[in-house]
Amino acid sequence: MNSRGNGSALQIRDVSKTFTDAKGRLVHALKDVTLEIAHGEFIVLLGPSGCGKTTLLRSIAGFEEIDSGTISLGQMRLDQMAANRRPVNTVFQSYALFPHMSVEENVSFGLECEGLPRSEIKVRVAEMLDLVHLTELADRKPNQMSGGQQQRAALARALAKKPQVLLLDEPLAALDLKLRRAMQTELKRIHRATGTTFLFVTHDQNEAMALGDRIAVFSQGQLRQCGTPAEVYENPADEFVASFIGESTSFTGLVMDGILKFEELTFPIPRYELSSVSVAQIVVRPEAFSFETGEYKCGEVTIEETTYSGDSIEVIATLRSGKQIKIQSPVEILSALKVGSRHDLYVDPLRVRILHGAVADME
Amino acid sequence: MKRKSPFGPSGVSYPALTMGLLLIGAPLLVVSLFSFLKRGSFGSGVVYKFTTDAYSSILIQTNLIGQHSLNTAYLSIIWRSIVLALSVTVICLLVGIPTAIWIALQKKSVQKILIILVTIPFWVNVLARTYAWMLLLADKGLLSQIGGPTLLYTNWATLIGLTYAFLPFMVLPVYAVAEKMDFRTLEAGFDLGASGWRVLFKVLLPTLKYGILSGIAVVFIPALGAYVQPSLLGGNKSMLIGSLINDQFGDSRNWPVGSALAVLLVLMTIFALGTFKFRGRFGRSATVPQDLGGVE
Numbered sequence: 001m002n003s004r005g006n007g008s009a010l011q012i013r014d015v016s017k018t019f020t021d022a023k024g025r026l027v028h029a030l031k032d033v034t035l036e037i038a039h040g041e042f043i044v045l046l047g048p049s050g051c052g053k054t055t056l057l058r059s060i061a062g063f064e065e066i067d068s069g070t071i072s073l074g075q076m077r078l079d080q081m082a083a084n085r086r087p088v089n090t091v092f093q094s095y096a097l098f099p100h101m102s103v104e105e106n107v108s109f110g111l112e113c114e115g116l117p118r119s120e121i122k123v124r125v126a127e128m129l130d131l132v133h134l135t136e137l138a139d140r141k142p143n144q145m146s147g148g149q150q151q152r153a154a155l156a157r158a159l160a161k162k163p164q165v166l167l168l169d170e171p172l173a174a175l176d177l178k179l180r181r182a183m184q185t186e187l188k189r190i191h192r193a194t195g196t197t198f199l200f201v202t203h204d205q206n207e208a209m210a211l212g213d214r215i216a217v218f219s220q221g222q223l224r225q226c227g228t229p230a231e232v233y234e235n236p237a238d239e240f241v242a243s244f245i246g247e248s249t250s251f252t253g254l255v256m257d258g259i260l261k262f263e264e265l266t267f268p269i270p271r272y273e274l275s276s277v278s279v280a281q282i283v284v285r286p287e288a289f290s291f292e293t294g295e296y297k298c299g300e301v302t303i304e305e306t307t308y309s310g311d312s313i314e315v316i317a318t319l320r321s322g323k324q325i326k327i328q329s330p331v332e333i334l335s336a337l338k339v340g341s342r343h344d345l346y347v348d349p350l351r352v353r354i355l356h357g358a359v360a361d362m363e
Numbered sequence: 364m365k366r367k368s369p370f371g372p373s374g375v376s377y378p379a380l381t382m383g384l385l386l387i388g389a390p391l392l393v394v395s396l397f398s399f400l401k402r403g404s405f406g407s408g409v410v411y412k413f414t415t416d417a418y419s420s421i422l423i424q425t426n427l428i429g430q431h432s433l434n435t436a437y438l439s440i441i442w443r444s445i446v447l448a449l450s451v452t453v454i455c456l457l458v459g460i461p462t463a464i465w466i467a468l469q470k471k472s473v474q475k476i477l478i479i480l481v482t483i484p485f486w487v488n489v490l491a492r493t494y495a496w497m498l499l500l501a502d503k504g505l506l507s508q509i510g511g512p513t514l515l516y517t518n519w520a521t522l523i524g525l526t527y528a529f530l531p532f533m534v535l536p537v538y539a540v541a542e543k544m545d546f547r548t549l550e551a552g553f554d555l556g557a558s559g560w561r562v563l564f565k566v567l568l569p570t571l572k573y574g575i576l577s578g579i580a581v582v583f584i585p586a587l588g589a590y591v592q593p594s595l596l597g598g599n600k601s602m603l604i605g606s607l608i609n610d611q612f613g614d615s616r617n618w619p620v621g622s623a624l625a626v627l628l629v630l631m632t633i634f635a636l637g638t639f640k641f642r643g644r645f646g647r648s649a650t651v652p653q654d655l656g657g658v659e
Contacts, residue, residue, distance in 0.1 A: 062554075084553040084555075098569075098570070109557070113555055158555075
C-alpha cells in the first residue's frame with residue numbers, strides 16, 4: 001500500500017509568509033520553502049519552536065494564508081481554497097476533540113458534513129475506531145479518557161475523512177515518554193495500514209528519526225535540509241542541522257594537504273579534494289571519537305566531565321583554549337577517564353563530515 | 364486519608380443550609396401562607412382565615428351586580444412581564460455571547476481588565492444607574508436632544524434599562540466557560556469540512572451550553588420580577604408583575620393578592636427553569652473519568 005516515489009502528492013513551492021510580532025517587527029515565518037512530498041510518505045517537519053514548521057502545516061490545512069508561493073495537491077491548488085474544502089485533515093496538538101460529543105460522534109462529525117448516508121457513516125466510524133483500538137470506548141466523552149486515548153480519537157476523526165494528506169501537529173507532545181514511544185509505534189502501524197501521506201510536525205529529533213521516511217529540518221522559516229533520517233544525521237547540510245539532530249562538535253580551521261588544523265588538533269579530510277589552502281568547517285559526532293588507538297590520532301585533550309548513561313559514557317573534553325568536545329566512549333574505560341587527566345583522542349576518518357557550502361577561500 | 368469534619372460529612376454545609384432556610388425558605392413559607400389568608404380590615408395585614416379569594420380575584424372579577432367574568436388586567440400584566448423578560452434575555456444572548464467570546468479570545472492580561480470593565484456597573488447603586496437612564500431617555504434628555512424619540516415611560520425604556528442592567532449577568536457565565544474552551548475545536552470543525560453555520564451551531568454553542576443556560580437563568584428570572592427599572596423607566600402605564608406586587612403590599616393594601624402574585628411568580632420561575640432543562644454545573648461534573656491508565 002505504501003507507494004513511495006509514485007509522483008508527488010503534495011507540492012510546496014516558494015512559500016513565504018511574514019507577520020508582524022507583538023513588538024511590531026517583521027518576522028519571516030516561512031521563507032521560500034520548497035518541498036515535495038510523495039504519495040504515502042511519512043514526512044516529518046523538524047525544528048525548534050518558532051522555526052515555521054507549524055506555520056507551514058497550518059498553511060497546508062488552510063488556517064493561515066501564505067503571502068506568496070503555491071501549495072498544490074497533484075493538479076489541485078490548495079492555497080486558494082477554504083479550509084473546509086481542502087482534502088487534508090489535521091490532528092491537533094491539543095487534540096481539539098469536541099468536548100460535548102462522544103468519541104463516536106466526534107469521528108462521525110466530518111462524515112456528516114459530507115452528507116454521507118447514516119448507514120455508511122456507521123460502517124466507516126466502526127472501521128476507524130477498530131483501526132485505533134477504541135471500539136470499546138465509543139460512547140465515552142473526551143474528558144472521560146486518558147491523553148493517549150484522546151490522541152487515538154483525534155486520529156480516527158481525521159482519518160475517517162480519508163484525507164489525501166494527514167497533518168499531525170506535534171500530536172504526541174502532551175504524552176509522557178513511555179506513552180509517546182507506544183504511540184509512535186502505533187502511528188507507524190496506522191500509516192502502513194492506511195497508506196495515507198503523513199505530514200508530522202515535531203521539535204523532538206528522536207521522534208523525527210523514529211517516525212520519518214524523510215525529515216525536513218527547519219530553522220528561522222527556512223528549510224535547511226530534507227532527507228532520510230540517515231542522510232540528515234550522517235550528512236548534515238549545515239551546522240544548525242548537525243547540532244539540532246543528535247550531538248556534535250564543530251571545528252572550523254585551515255585545510256592543508258587533506259588535513260584540517262584546529263588549535264592543537266588535526267582532522268583527516270579524506271573525501272574532499274580541496275585547494276591547497278582553504279578554510280573548512282567540519283562536524284564530528286560524539287561516537288566518531290574514541291580514546292582507543294587504531295584510528296586517526298587527532299591530538300591530546302583534557303577530560304572535563306564524564307556522565308555514565310548505562311550503555312556508554314558521555315565525555316566532555318577540553319582543548320587548551322577551553323573549547324569543549326563531546327565524545328561518546330564505551331563503558332569499559334570509565335575507570336581510566338579521570339577528570340583532569342589527559343588522553344589521546346582518535347577519530348574515525350570516515351565519520352568526519354565537511355559541511356556543504358562551508359568551504360571558502362581564505363582572504 | 365479523608366479528613367473528617369467534626370460535624371460529620373455534611374457539617375460544612377450547615378451555615379449555608381441555615382442561611383438558605385432562614386432567608387429563602389422562611390419568607391417563601393410566610394408568603395405562601397399569606398396568599399391563602401383573608402385580607403385584613405382596613406386593608407392592612409391579614410386575617411388568619413383560610414380562603415382562596417386572593418387567587419380567584421387575580422383570575423375572576425365580579426362587577427357591582429354580582430356577575431363574574433375573566434379578569435384580564437392581571438393576566439395582561441403577567442403576559443407583558445414574560446414578553447419583556449424574554450426580549451431582554453434574547454437581546455442579552457445576542458449581545459452577551461459574542462462579547463464573552465471576544466473577551467475570551469484576548470490575551471490573559473487584557474481579559475482581566477475587560478472583565479473588570481464588565482463588572483464596573485455593579486459598583487454603582489442600581490437606583491443611581493436607573494436615574495441616569497431617566498436623564499438620558501427623558502423628554503429633552505440627551506437622546507431627544509440628538510434627535511431621537513423620547514422613550515421614557517414606555518416599554519422601550521424598560522427594555523433598555525433591563526438589558527443594560529442584566530447584560531453583565533449574561534457575559535460573565537458565558538465568559539467563564541468560553542475562557543476554558545479550546546478554540547482549536549472551531550478550526551477542527553472547519554478542518555473536517557463543516558460550514559460556518561455548522562461550526563457555530565454544532566461546535567461553538569454546544570460547547571458554551573452551560574454558560575449560556577446559566578446566563579439565561581440569571582437574566583430571565585430577575586428580569587421577570589424586576590421592579591426598579593419598570594417603575595422608574597416604564598412608568599405606571601406599562602406596569603409589570605414586580606411593580607404590581609409592590610403596589611399590592613403598598614398602595615392597594617392587599618397582602619393576600621400580593622402574596623398570591625409572588626407565589627405565581629415563583630411558580631413561573633420554576634416552570635421556566637424546567638423548560639430550560641437547567642442542570643447548571645452539577646450535571647456536568649457528575650461523570651468522573653474512570654480509566655486514566657495507559658492505553659496499552
